[in-house]
Structure formats: C-alpha cells, structure tokens
Amino acid sequence: MRYSGFKVFTEGLFGNSGWKPAWRDPAPKAEYDILIIGGGGHGLATAYYLAKNHGLRNIAVLEKGYLGGGNVGRNTTIVRANYFLPGNSEFYSHSLKLWEKLEGELNYNVMHSQRGQLILAHSDGQRDALARRGNAIVNQGDDAELWSLDQVRDFAPYLDFEQTRFPIYGGLMQRRAGTARHDAVAWGYARGADRLGVDLIQNCEVTGIDIENGRVTGVQTTRGAIKARKVGMVVAGRSSQVAAMAGMRLPIESHVLQAFVTEGLKPVIDSVISFGMGHFYISQSDKGGLVFGGDLDFYASYAARGNLPMLEHVMEAAMTLMPMIGRAKILRGWGGIMDMTPDGSPIIDKAPVEGLFVDAGWNYGGFKATPASGWCMAHLMATGEPHEVARRFRLDRFRTGHVLDEEGTGSQHNLH
Amino acid sequence: MRIPCPLCGPRDRREFTYYGSDDYLNRPAPDAGAGPWDDHLHLRANPAGETHDLWYHEAGCAQWLRVHRNTVSHEIYGAALVAGLKGGAQ
Numbered sequence: 001m002r003y004s005g006f007k008v009f010t011e012g013l014f015g016n017s018g019w020k021p022a023w024r025d026p027a028p029k030a031e032y033d034i035l036i037i038g039g040g041g042h043g044l045a046t047a048y049y050l051a052k053n054h055g056l057r058n059i060a061v062l063e064k065g066y067l068g069g070g071n072v073g074r075n076t077t078i079v080r081a082n083y084f085l086p087g088n089s090e091f092y093s094h095s096l097k098l099w100e101k102l103e104g105e106l107n108y109n110v111m112h113s114q115r116g117q118l119i120l121a122h123s124d125g126q127r128d129a130l131a132r133r134g135n136a137i138v139n140q141g142d143d144a145e146l147w148s149l150d151q152v153r154d155f156a157p158y159l160d161f162e163q164t165r166f167p168i169y170g171g172l173m174q175r176r177a178g179t180a181r182h183d184a185v186a187w188g189y190a191r192g193a194d195r196l197g198v199d200l201i202q203n204c205e206v207t208g209i210d211i212e213n214g215r216v217t218g219v220q221t222t223r224g225a226i227k228a229r230k231v232g233m234v235v236a237g238r239s240s241q242v243a244a245m246a247g248m249r250l251p252i253e254s255h256v257l258q259a260f261v262t263e264g265l266k267p268v269i270d271s272v273i274s275f276g277m278g279h280f281y282i283s284q285s286d287k288g289g290l291v292f293g294g295d296l297d298f299y300a301s302y303a304a305r306g307n308l309p310m311l312e313h314v315m316e317a318a319m320t321l322m323p324m325i326g327r328a329k330i331l332r333g334w335g336g337i338m339d340m341t342p343d344g345s346p347i348i349d350k351a352p353v354e355g356l357f358v359d360a361g362w363n364y365g366g367f368k369a370t371p372a373s374g375w376c377m378a379h380l381m382a383t384g385e386p387h388e389v390a391r392r393f394r395l396d397r398f399r400t401g402h403v404l405d406e407e408g409t410g411s412q413h414n415l416h
Numbered sequence: 417m418r419i420p421c422p423l424c425g426p427r428d429r430r431e432f433t434y435y436g437s438d439d440y441l442n443r444p445a446p447d448a449g450a451g452p453w454d455d456h457l458h459l460r461a462n463p464a465g466e467t468h469d470l471w472y473h474e475a476g477c478a479q480w481l482r483v484h485r486n487t488v489s490h491e492i493y494g495a496a497l498v499a500g501l502k503g504g505a506q
C-alpha cells in the first residue's frame with residue numbers, strides 16, 4: 001500500500017525521505033492528439049475523463065504555473081446543486097452525483113463532506129422565491145427543504161434572531177450540499193490522469209495558438225512549439241487572453257473575488273450558511289478555520305488580491321448575521337480572478353476555429369462544477385457533440401438571446 | 417483606490433459605482449442588428465493591463481467618468497468626464 005498509517009509512522013522515523021512523487025514530471029513531446037491549456041480543476045478533470053471515458057491516450061495538460069495554483073486552490077470549496085433554471089439545474093445535478101462518487105473513482109480522499117447548505121430568507125418575498133427554487137430543485141430530482149424560523153433557530157441558534165434590520169424568516173436547506181478539500185480535488189484528478197498516461201506539463205505557458213486554414217494545428221509555449229489536432233482552452237480567469245490568441249473576443253470580464261479564513265476554532269458551524277441579504281456565506285474547515293466570503297470587488301481586475309471596501313462589507317455582513325464571529329481572529333484574506341459572463345452561466349462549446357474548444361465563464365461558482373465540467377468538456381472534445389446536460393452552455397447564446405440568467409440581474413458582467 | 421474626479425478631486429473608491437468597459441460608449445444604431453449589439457453589450461477585450469472603463473460618481477458630483485487605469489496593478493492614471501466625449505451625453 002502506498003499510503004497507510006504505518007507508512008506515515010516509518011517515514012517519520014526516517015525524515016520523510018522515502019515518499020515518491022504522485023505523478024510524473026515529463027518534458028513536452030513535439031506532438032499530441034489533444035492539448036488542454038490550463039491545469040486547474042477543470043483542465044485536469046477534462047484530461048482525466050478524456051482518458052477514462054473515451055479511451056484517448058495521447059493527451060497533455062499545459063499549465064503556466066503549478067498544478068492547482070489557480071482558482072481551484074483559492075475557492076471556498078462549496079459544492080451544491082440548488083440551481084433553478086433548466087440548463088443549469090441538470091448540469092449541477094449531474095455534477096453533484098459525480099462528487100458523491102469521486103473519492104471511489106479517484107481513490108483519493110477529497111474530503112467531500114455533505115454537511116448541508118442553509119440559505120436564509122429575510123422577507124416574505126425572499127421566502128417565496130426560496131420555496132419556488134426548492135420546488136424546482138425537487139422536480140430536478142435533488143433535495144431541498146423549506147425551513148421555518150423555528151427550524152432555523154434550532155439548527156443555528158447563534159444567528160442574530162433579534163435584530164430588526166434583516167430579520168430571519170426561514171431558509172432553504174439542501175442536505176446533500178457541502179464542502180470538499182479543493183487542493184485534493186486537483187491532486188486527485190492529476191494523479192488519476194497521470195496514471196492513464198496523460199502528460200501533466202507545468203511551468204509551460206501557452207503564448208500562441210497556431211491556426212492554418214481555419215484549423216488549429218498546435219500551440220506556442222514557453223517550452224517550445226507543440227503540435228496537436230485538438231486544443232481545449234480551460235483557463236478560468238485568463239480565458240480572454242488565451243482566446244485572443246485565436247482571434248476571439250469572449251463575452252467575459254475578469255473580476256476579483258475575495259475570501260477570508262480565521263484561526264482554527266473548536267467546531268461551531270456545522271454546515272454552510274448563506275446570508276440572503278448582503279452576499280455573505282460561511283463554513284468551517286476540518287482544520288477549524290471559519291472560511292467565508294462575499295461579493296466581487298465589482299470592478300474589472302486581474303490582481304489576485306482585493307481591496308478594503310469589500311473586506312469591510314464582508315465583515316459587516318458577518319457581524320450582522322452572527323455577532324459571535326467578532327471574537328475570531330482573521331488569519332488570511334486572498335483573491336482569485338473570476339471569469340464573469342453577462343448572464344452568470346458558463347460556456348462549454350466549440351470555438352469558431354476547427355479543433356478548438358472553450359470551457360470558460362465559471363464566474364464564482366466553478367468549483368462545484370469541476371467534475372461535470374471535465375466530463376462534458378471531454379465529451380464535447382472526444383465526440384464533437386455537446387453533452388446532454390451542458391448543451392445550453394453555448395458560446396453564441398448572448399447574440400441569439402438564449403441566455404441563462406440564473407439570478408435575473410441583467411447583462412452587466414459584474415452583477416452575477 | 418482613489419479616483420481623481422475632474423470635478424471633485426481625488427476621492428475614495430467607495431464613492432463610485434462601477435459600470436464596465438467603455439465599450440458601453442459605442443452604442444450601435446437601434447436597427448444595427450444582433451452582431452453589433454452583442455459586441456456592445458457582451459463581448460469584451462478584457463485586457464490584463466491598461467484599460468478604460470466607466471464609473472459613476474454617485475456620492476459626489478453624480479457625473480459619469482471614463483477612468484484610465486490598470487487591471488493588474490490597480491494603478492489609476494486619470495479620469496475624464498464622459499459628458500462631452502464621443503458617445504457620451506452631450
């Protein structure tokens with residue numbers, strides 16, 4: 001056995017010098033059948049399912065930094081399937097089912113914990129909207145429970161039920177929602193893909209996409225030119241730059257999203273809780289840190305760090321919802337670059353260039369989508385046809401008016 | 417982050433509301449068709465580096481500004497009133 005309690009013990013005696021790398025570190029070959037640009041969660045999952053589900057072998061993932069150094073290692077790890085719109089609903093439902101089998105599939109502990117997510121309502125209108133959403137989720141075949149004020153009070157007595165500014169009216173609980181260890185998801189898919197023969201090539205930035213007669217023929221990278229018949233762009237917040245290498249202009253604006261973690265505390269919050277009045281959500285990691293975040297900083301940004309106004313807003317929302325949090329000390333805050341679309345929904349589609357594919361526009365909800373995004377992108381790249389649950393994630397839907405505006409907030413990129 | 421409003425001077429970012437890229441100033445004719453409108457409303461160059469975008473000085477002079485800034489460093493180079501620019505309110 002590669003990993004065991006006994007091995008941890010004996011390695012401790014010998015200075016941890018006997019561990020072997022979990023995947024190879026190959027140099028790029030001159031040519032592959034398929035290249036995936038971007039070694040985040042989605043890129044690694046795409047490569048894994050191309051090999052696993054479609055039996056393809058000659059594949060490489062090109063990552064400009066290190067595997068898992070992007071948003072897959074910066075998110076607040078919430079995994080849920082409580083979407084309303086047809087198009088989104090079946091996709092996230094599919095994703096959650098994949099999550100529920102992921103550890104067995106990868107033989108890797110991704111610490112998927114279905115501890116539930118509670119979304120709070122603060123007015124009659126909000127409660128009605130949650131009832132409607134809950135019904136749609138149940139119709140989709142997933143779980144949702146509409147909770148009364150008393151049920152919320154029993155479950156989370158530490159919320160501020162006395163204040164009159166944003167009174168709590170009840171909530172919507174999804175018990176199958178929860179969290180997972182984000183790095184482990186990247187590592188699990190990386191190891192799985194590597195074992196199926198996928199070359200994972202790090203420190204390899206794609207700097208150009210080669211196109212001849214409307215067909216993709218390969219890419220230029222900081223480690224030389226690599227030829228390929230098919231290329232998938234799976235670069236999250238950098239989607240516009242990479243697509244521009246193929247002469248494309250995407251319906252995406254990049255924004256920064258912040259998150260925060262406190263020092264480790266004894267168990268106190270045993271599910272995910274979302275404030276309905278100010279975009280604040282919180283959970284507690286297995287290490288004990290309270291992990292929480294809020295809205296975008298709202299202006300286009302590629303700085304993987306945020307600004308003070310949103311930090312203040314998040315702290316204010318936290319104090320409004322659960323005053324006890326004021327006693328905790330913040331350890332860290334950080335930011336990640338979000339690929340925001342004008343309707344808040346993603347894109348998994350062919351690009352106008354033959355052999356080129358795009359998986360982008362995950363806004364701030366792409367972690368939970370990781371398994372299904374990889375599954376559907378692999379299906380599209382292998383078969384040339386969109387997967388049934390992702391067929392509405394079209395690149396041209398803004399021009400044709402088939403938008404998927406889950407929150408109904410309009411066409412401005414930063415409002416989703 | 418401080419934005420130098422031409423009317424009010426350098427003011428804190430909290431006083432402003434962000435709209436988006438200055439592509440919004442190039443409004444196509446109402447009958448221009450789906451392509452130009454898609455371009456105007458949705459498609460973006462989304463540069464990593466220098467950009468021009470639109471901010472509303474809500475808690476100040478209530479003017480729209482076209483701000484020249486950097487999306488990587490958050491540095492702000494300058495700001496001009498949209499009123500009077502081509503595409504802006506005359």
Ligand SMILES: Cc1cc2nc3c(=O)[nH]c(=O)nc-3n(C[C@H](O)[C@H](O)[C@H](O)COP(=O)(O)OP(=O)(O)OC[C@H]3O[C@@H](n4cnc5c(N)ncnc54)[C@H](O)[C@@H]3O)c2cc1C
Pocket residue numbers: 037038039040041042043062063064065066068069070071072073074075076077078079204205206207234235236237238242257258259293334335336337338362363364365366367368369
């Ligand atoms: C603070 C924060 C909180 C979040 N919380 C949640 C949450 O609770 N739940 C949820 O579902 N989602 C959440 N998200 C969103 C989620 O993290 C992202 O949508 C998702 O991780 C994006 O997909 P990815 O993992 O493939 O991206 P990434 O990990 O960013 O992968 C993209 C990779 O492409 C590489 N790349 C870019 N350009 C090039 C190039 N030219 N050549 C080679 N490689 C390149 C990058 O280095 C990067 O490693 C959150 C995000 C942030 C920042």
Ligand SMILES: [Zn+2]
Pocket residue numbers: 421422423424425473476477478479
């Ligand atoms: Zn002003």
